[in-house]
Each structure stands twice: as structure tokens, then as C-alpha cells.
Amino acid sequence: MAPHTGRHPVVLIVDDDKNTREGLQRALRPRYDVRLAESAARAMEALADGAVDVMLSDLRMPGMDGLELLKRVQAHHPDVICILLTAYGSVETAVTAMKQGAYDFLTKPVNLDHLDMLIARALRSREIESKNRDLEQQLDNKYGLESIIGNAQAMQPVFDTIRQAAPTQATVLITGASGTGKELVAHAIHRLSTRSRGPFVAVHCASLSASLLESELFGHEKGAFTGADVRRKGRFELAVGGTLFLDEIGEIDSVIQVKLLRVLEERKFERVGGIETITADIRLIAATNRELHQLVREGKFREDLLYRLDVINIPLPPLSERSSDIPALCDHFIREFSVRNGRPVMGITADAVNLLSAYAWPGNVRELRNTVEKMVVLARSDRLTARDVPPNIREAVRGKSAGTGAQATLGEGSLAEAERLKILAVLGTQHGNRTRAALELGISRRTLHRKLQEYRAQGLLPAALAEEN
Numbered sequence: 001m002a003p004h005t006g007r008h009p010v011v012l013i014v015d016d017d018k019n020t021r022e023g024l025q026r027a028l029r030p031r032y033d034v035r036l037a038e039s040a041a042r043a044m045e046a047l048a049d050g051a052v053d054v055m056l057s058d059l060r061m062p063g064m065d066g067l068e069l070l071k072r073v074q075a076h077h078p079d080v081i082c083i084l085l086t087a088y089g090s091v092e093t094a095v096t097a098m099k100q101g102a103y104d105f106l107t108k109p110v111n112l113d114h115l116d117m118l119i120a121r122a123l124r125s126r127e128i129e130s131k132n133r134d135l136e137q138q139l140d141n142k143y144g145l146e147s148i149i150g151n152a153q154a155m156q157p158v159f160d161t162i163r164q165a166a167p168t169q170a171t172v173l174i175t176g177a178s179g180t181g182k183e184l185v186a187h188a189i190h191r192l193s194t195r196s197r198g199p200f201v202a203v204h205c206a207s208l209s210a211s212l213l214e215s216e217l218f219g220h221e222k223g224a225f226t227g228a229d230v231r232r233k234g235r236f237e238l239a240v241g242g243t244l245f246l247d248e249i250g251e252i253d254s255v256i257q258v259k260l261l262r263v264l265e266e267r268k269f270e271r272v273g274g275i276e277t278i279t280a281d282i283r284l285i286a287a288t289n290r291e292l293h294q295l296v297r298e299g300k301f302r303e304d305l306l307y308r309l310d311v312i313n314i315p316l317p318p319l320s321e322r323s324s325d326i327p328a329l330c331d332h333f334i335r336e337f338s339v340r341n342g343r344p345v346m347g348i349t350a351d352a353v354n355l356l357s358a359y360a361w362p363g364n365v366r367e368l369r370n371t372v373e374k375m376v377v378l379a380r381s382d383r384l385t386a387r388d389v390p391p392n393i394r395e396a397v398r399g400k401s402a403g404t405g406a407q408a409t410l411g412e413g414s415l416a417e418a419e420r421l422k423i424l425a426v427l428g429t430q431h432g433n434r435t436r437a438a439l440e441l442g443i444s445r446r447t448l449h450r451k452l453q454e455y456r457a458q459g460l461l462p463a464a465l466a467e468e469n
């Protein structure tokens with residue numbers, strides 16, 4: 001049994017009649033570790049060590065009866081499988097017991113083969129249940145909020161809106177440039193929703209032609225068009241009870257836009273070539289890296305559809321507006337790729353992180369993730385250093401820091417922030433050497449020192465750059 005590998009499952013027999021107890025014990029002993037209790041009170045004592053897998057209990061006993069015992073076991077030992085025995089074949093009491101969570105009941109005299117089968121089946125289903133729980137847990141870790149790294153100020157509204165929107169049925173529109181994490185956010189909303197046990201079905205709208213997309217979304221009947229030789233369910237149907245994620249919604253053709261609008265308004269659709277109307281019990285999440293309001297102005301996207309989609313909007317900031325998350329993202333991806341590629345990379349040096357933090361990341365988190373993967377695969381030691389940073393990024397950062405402060409497009413807007421990022425980037429490329437950094441920056445070493453002290457006082461100086469060298 002999964003939770004108790006390497007030992008016999010423990011069965012507790014509770015009956016006030018000695019003959020029944022011992023008869024059952026003889027029958028079960030070869031395969032189970034059998035324990036006996038002559039009353040419900042004794043049974044509770046026997047359960048206290050948490051080892052019991054299955055409890056077989058008589059219903060009618062002096063003192064606390066089987067139903068009362070069942071209730072207590074449910075409350076204190078919910079993992080124990082309870083099977084009740086009744087001398088009377090009193091179906092009514094047995095039904096009550098089932099409603100209260102008993103796994104099954106048997107009438108006395110007990111058919112021992114049947115009992116054996118019942119116990120085996122109960123243990124198996126409990127094992128499957130616990131495996132499912134483990135899987136659920138793994139999915140939560142992979143797709144829950146914990147999977148989204150974001151301590152930067154700019155990410156807080158994202159988390160707030162996810163938390164607020166997830167438990168509702170409202171349609172969500174996720175917007176943001178390529179690689180900002182739109183699909184990750186869609187997954188998280190699903191995992192945190194009441195539909196988390198239902199399917200999450202994603203459709204990448206841009207990759208399909210209009211007619212393919214239509215049958216992909218709505219399915220088709222046999223013979224609906226050439227090549228439709230079987231009836232096929234569409235993504236809307238496959239997502240029933242769960243969440244449908246329409247990625248790159250800005251790319252869909254106007255004919256499909258009309259059909260989508262109808263599904264959103266009426267929650268109903270038909271398969272291509274079909275007449276049966278199907279109810280779409282789905283939660284819709286859409287994403288786009290396009291400016292939909294602009295597309296509406298250009299007549300390329302229906303305004304009514306936009307308003308149906310844009311019930312709750314989650315805009316994802318570009319990575320350059322949350323560069324303070326770069327160190328944590330690097331650690332996260334290093335862990336991911338060192339495990340996946342079997343590379344013993346343990347971390348990254350501060351100068352490498354500073355280089356990466358100063359880069360503009362037009363491809364956002366996806367580009368950072370790809371870069372870290374490359375760095376891990378090609379790593380020369382167990383820590384990624386500035387030398388492992390791809391040359392194109394090193395050069396882009398150097399080029400930028402050689403420009404004037406006004407040219408620098410760094411940071412969260414302000415000039416002071418741009419200056420700080422520039423200084424840290426140059427310090428990074430100079431491996432923390434302040435004399436050379438000051439030279440490159442065209443400022444005196446004293447000025448550099450003063451600025452670093454200011455940053456340190458504000459908690460804006462990475463620890464690795466705090467020491468002079």
C-alpha cells in the first residue's frame with residue numbers, strides 16, 4: 001500500500017462478540033495485520049497510533065454503537081476506511097452509515113471471500129485517491145500562484161486581480177507583450193478557480209486558418225466537410241466543466257469573431273454541420289499581445305466582442321518594468337534547467353545578475369528563461385558568471401551604459417533609477433572594480449562611492465556589489 005510500503009495493511013476488528021472477532025481474525029490474518037477491540041471505546045484507543053488502514057465494526061454494540069464510532073473515526077481519523085457489519089441486515093441503518101461516510105457494509109454471517117475482496121478494493125481505491133491528491137498538489141505547485149515569480153511593485157496588481165477573479169466565473173482578458181507570462185497567469189486562474197478539477201483546454205488561435213479554427217473550437221459532425229469522416233468534439237465541448245483558454249485572440253478572423261460572440265452571449269453553440277445545440281458550461285480566459293482597442297478602431301476586431309471578453313483585464317508589465325524580479329527569476333530558471341539538463345549549476349554571481357538586470361529584454365520572461373537555459377547548458381563552472389552571459393546581451397548592455405543618462409531606457413522611468421541601473425550594470429561588467437567602473441562611467445571614484453552608499457542606505461545595492469574591490 002502506498003502510504004505504508006513494506007508491511008501488511010492493518011485491519012481493526014471491532015465487535016462485542018468474541019467468536020466473531022476471532023473468526024474474522026483467523027480469516028484475515030495471513031494477509032493483514034489484524035487488531036481486535038471489544039468495544040467502540042477500545043477501538044478509539046487502538047486507532048490512536050494512526051496505523052490502522054481499515055476498520056471493520058459491528059453496528060450494534062453495548063455502550064457506543066457502530067454509527068457513533070463511525071462518526072468519531074470520520075472526525076479524528078478520516079483516512080481510515082470503515083466497513084460496518086450488521087447482524088440484522090437492517091438496510092436502513094446501513095444506508096445511514098453509508099451516508100455518514102462508511103465505505104460499505106456487510107451482513108452477518110460474513111461471507112469471507114466477499115470481505116476479502118471488499119478490503120482489497122477499498123485499499124486500492126484509497127491508494128488511487130492519495131495518488132490523485134499528490135498529482136493535484138504537484139499541479140498546484142506547477143501552476144498555482146507560487147509558480148509566478150513577482151515581488152516587484154509592478155506585479156502586485158496582477159496577483160491581486162488573479163486572486164479576486166479566479167473564484168468567479170467572469171471572463172478574463174490577459175494582455176501583455178510576448179513572453180510576459182500570459183499563459184502562466186491563465187493556468188493560475190484555472191488552478192485557483194472552482195473549476196480546478198475540470199479540464200484546462202488551450203487553443204492557440206493564430207496558428208490555425210479560419211475554417212480549421214472553427215471546427216477546432218466547435219467540433220464538427222461526420223461529413224460536415226471533405227475529410228470530416230468522423231464526428232469530432234471541439235475545444236468548447238472538451239472544456240465543459242473547466243476553463244477554455246483562447247490564446248492570441250487578436251488574430252481571429254471576423255467570421256469566428258461573430259460565432260464567439262454568440263457563445264459568450266448565449267453560452268450555446270452547434271458543431272460545424274450540426275443542428276444539436278450544445279450548452280457551453282465553460283469559463284473563458286483570452287490572451288493577446290495586440291492592442292485590441294486599436295484593432296477595434298482599425299475595424300479588425302469587433303467592439304461588442306471586445307467588451308464581452310474584457311470583463312476583467314489583467315495587463316502584464318514588460319520585464320523591463322520589473323527588473324528587480326530578475327535575480328529571483330534567474331534562480332528559478334537555474335533550478336529548473338540544472339535539474340532538467342543534469343548540470344550541477346548552483347547559482348549565479350552578482351555581476352552576471354547585474355548584467356542581466358540592465359538588459360532591456362524585448363522578449364521578456366521567455367527570453368530570460370531561454371537565456372538562462374543556454375547559460376546553464378554551456379556553464380563553465382557551478383556558478384554562472386558574467387562570462388557566461390551571451391555576448392549579444394553583454395554588448396547591448398555595454399552600448400547602453402556608454403550612452404548618456406537621457407538615452408538610457410532603463411528602470412521604472414525616473415532618471416535617478418536609470419542612473420542607478422547604469423552604474424550597477426557597469427560595475428557588473430567590471431566585476432565590481434570601482435576604479436575601472438568610475439573610469440568607464442566618466443565620474444570620479446569618490447562620486448561613485450557616494451552614490452553606492454546612497455543606494456546601500458536605500459537597500460538598492462546588491463550585496464555582492466557592496467564590498468569594494
Ligand SMILES: Nc1ncnc2c1ncn2[C@@H]1O[C@H](COP(=O)(O)OP(=O)(O)OP(=O)(O)O)[C@@H](O)[C@H]1O
Nearest residue numbers: 147148149177178179180181182183184365366369
Ligand atoms: N513571473 C514568472 N515567473 C516564472 N516563470 C515565468 C513568469 N512569467 C513567465 N514565465 C515563464 O516564461 C515563459 C513564457 O511565459 P508564457 O508562455 O506564459 O508567456 P506568454 O505571455 O504567453 O508569451 P507569448 O505571448 O509569447 O505566448 C514560460 O516558460 C513561463 O513559465
Ligand SMILES: [Mg+2]
Nearest residue numbers: 179182183247
Ligand atoms: Mg502565450
